[in-house]
Amino acid sequence: MNKTLVAYFSPTGSTKSVAEKIAKAAKADLFEIVPAIPYTEADLEGFEKDSRATQEARNRELRPEIKNKVENMDDYSTLFIGFPIWWFLPPTIINTFLETYNLSGKKIILFGTSDGSSISNCIEELQKSAPNANFIIQKLIKPTTSLSMIEGWVQGIK
Secondary structure, three states, X not given: OOEEEEEEOOOOOHHHXXXXXXXXXXXXXXXXXXXXXXXXXXXXXXXXXXXXXHXXXXXXXXXXXXXXXXXXXXXXXXXXXXXXXXXXXXXXXXXXHHHHOOOOOOEEEEEEEOOOOOOOOHHHHHHOOOOOOEEEEEEEOOOOOOHXXXXXXXXXXX
């Protein structure tokens, strides 16, 4: 129950590289959130009104299905959860992930990747999906951030 998990959604690979660094720095297990229906390049086009990313940003009730599952979620007390930021919000597959488990009392640290959006609204948005979890911090991290910088951040949290 005292283990740490880094769970991430990374349709382009940018968030994956950050998640891998965090997992190494935190000596944590790594879990990729895999959508049941993969996102295509067209799905990720944020400036197209019919793209999946835009639809999720507009309709926060959408819940894309997840193909895989953390089998031993009860073993983890701390979760780092990473995602790209779409229109200043997390993709709704992150809500699906949070709603899949009983996260009561777990410490949740959010990290997002973006070329231009802020992460400032993400805790407020995601607390709705895990109201009994303890969301403690959110941070925007660029994929090019060094491992040593991430190690410093992770150590500052613990």
